[in-house]
Amino acid sequence: MPVPDEPTPPGGTPRAGSRAAARERTHAGLLDAAAAVFAEKGYGAASVGEIARTAGVSVGSIYAHFAGKQDLFLALMDRRRVAEMDDARRHLADGLPSALHDLDHRVTATADDGRAALLAAEAWLYAMRDPDFGADLAAHQDRLRADLLPLIRAERARRGAAWSLTDEEVATVALGLFSGLVQHRRLARDSVPADLYGRALLALLDGLATRD
Amino acid sequence: MPVPDEPTPPGGTPRAGSRAAARERTHAGLLDAAAAVFAEKGYGAASVGEIARTAGVSVGSIYAHFAGKQDLFLALMDRRRVAEMDDARRHLADGLPSALHDLDHRVTATADDGRAALLAAEAWLYAMRDPDFGADLAAHQDRLRADLLPLIRAERARRGAAWSLTDEEVATVALGLFSGLVQHRRLARDSVPADLYGRALLALLDGLATRD
DNA sequence: GTCTATATATTGATAGAC
DNA sequence: GTCTATCAATATATAGAC
Numbered sequence: 275m276p277v278p279d280e281p282t283p284p285g286g287t288p289r290a291g292s293r294a295a296a297r298e299r300t301h302a303g304l305l306d307a308a309a310a311v312f313a314e315k316g317y318g319a320a321s322v323g324e325i326a327r328t329a330g331v332s333v334g335s336i337y338a339h340f341a342g343k344q345d346l347f348l349a350l351m352d353r354r355r356v357a358e359m360d361d362a363r364r365h366l367a368d369g370l371p372s373a374l375h376d377l378d379h380r381v382t383a384t385a386d387d388g389r390a391a392l393l394a395a396e397a398w399l400y401a402m403r404d405p406d407f408g409a410d411l412a413a414h415q416d417r418l419r420a421d422l423l424p425l426i427r428a429e430r431a432r433r434g435a436a437w438s439l440t441d442e443e444v445a446t447v448a449l450g451l452f453s454g455l456v457q458h459r460r461l462a463r464d465s466v467p468a469d470l471y472g473r474a475l476l477a478l479l480d481g482l483a484t485r486d
Numbered sequence: 487m488p489v490p491d492e493p494t495p496p497g498g499t500p501r502a503g504s505r506a507a508a509r510e511r512t513h514a515g516l517l518d519a520a521a522a523v524f525a526e527k528g529y530g531a532a533s534v535g536e537i538a539r540t541a542g543v544s545v546g547s548i549y550a551h552f553a554g555k556q557d558l559f560l561a562l563m564d565r566r567r568v569a570e571m572d573d574a575r576r577h578l579a580d581g582l583p584s585a586l587h588d589l590d591h592r593v594t595a596t597a598d599d600g601r602a603a604l605l606a607a608e609a610w611l612y613a614m615r616d617p618d619f620g621a622d623l624a625a626h627q628d629r630l631r632a633d634l635l636p637l638i639r640a641e642r643a644r645r646g647a648a649w650s651l652t653d654e655e656v657a658t659v660a661l662g663l664f665s666g667l668v669q670h671r672r673l674a675r676d677s678v679p680a681d682l683y684g685r686a687l688l689a690l691l692d693g694l695a696t697r698d
Numbered sequence: 699g700t701c702t703a704t705a706t707a708t709t710g711a712t713a714g715a716c
Numbered sequence: 717g718t719c720t721a722t723c724a725a726t727a728t729a730t731a732g733a734c
Contacts, residue, residue, distance in 0.1 A: 476693070
């Protein structure tokens with residue numbers, strides 16, 4: 275999702291102008307630069323040197339903030355996760371009908387955003403090679419799924435019929451279709467119209483009622 | 487998809503034992519090694535040295551077969567593409583009902599296969615950074631979609647009702663859900679049961695009939 | 699066509715001045 | 717905390733013997 279990638283001041287925002295605030299600024303600037311470089315080059319090909327240059331600091335300064343390239347990447351992913359959760363909770367709060375229209379916009383925004391889809395793919399690949407990070411990412415997906423569940427439950431109650439998928443499975447399909455359509459749209463924009471996600475989800479919901 | 491990654495003898499298979507056959511063997515062996523190393527390390531972190539060592543040849547020998555790391559990667563992706571097309575056409579030939587059950591198996595096989603999903607993600611990321619390769623990959627997806635279309639058309643005719651999605655959109659959703667579920671299953675196997683793809687597609691088809 | 703040896707550049711990370 | 721300078725390791729790619 276097109277996450278604004280906002281900084282996360284740990285334990286309260288330090289007063290502007292203070293030494294702690296300056297440190298926070300470089301810290302956040304490094305994460306911004308990391309997002310740009312990791313997205314452009316990929317994790318493997320990205321170099322800490324270029325990240326430092328992009329952030330406008332020296333190589334050595336990076337190691338005063340992070341243990342190394344890996345730690346920097348993990349910190350970046352952490353920041354994106356909390357931003358994505360905030361974003362999701364804000365947009366899902368109003369119930370499913372309003373959310374459906376919103377989700378369409380999130381598909382296109384995520385696909386058309388320069389870095390979001392790229393970094394998500396980098397994160398998934400990193401997770402495939404680092405079991406610990408994989409567990410973190412899976413837990414994050416679980417939380418997203420959990421946030422989706424109340425809306426699905428309410429919709430099922432509203433329609434008052436038995437479904438051929440469990441609520442959790444519906445949430446999984448919704449999440450899977452989301453990332454799948456984002457990647458397809460990114461590859462060939464014309465093949466994924468802006469409202470396809472919403473229409474597909476509606477058809478799915480209509481078809482879930484078991485037929486006898 | 488769990489593509490066997492078979493060699494592609496250009497212009498007919500050379501006689502076994504001939505010099506051309508020996509060349510073909512190393513060529514194919516290099517592609518096999520490339521598949522293993524690119525999947526394990528990722529494109530950026532993979533080194534031609536390790537690929538050579540895995541294939542049991544020297545670094546210099548790689549450059550007698552390929553122009554470099556990039557060319558090797560592209561050749562590998564090319565081989566996987568023709569194998570995937572063969573595979574898809576073979577399994578889709580019998581019509582949709584038989585294909586549906588088969589598709590379920592393809593989701594689990596692709597997700598559980600060691601390299602297929604990894605290399606697919608690497609290919610997508612590479613495509614995001616190389617427009618030419620991106621066009622190739624998009625064209626490949628288009629061919630897959632085209633192969634899916636007859637089955638969808640037949641199913642719509644069988645059900646004899648208007649649909650809220652075009653046939654092409656249904657194909658896109660089917661492809662998108664496929665890759666999305668594969669990635670989710672790879673991350674958290676329990677969240678994606680083996681038959682979820684088929685059940686979701688069935689529900690989608692049931693719900694496509696417009697309601698008035 | 700395959701090998702060994704090597705040229706050249708870049709990498710992640712560290713040391714020490716300020 | 718940020719800098720400059722530098723380390724050792726590794727990268728891609730090439731040259732030349734066989």
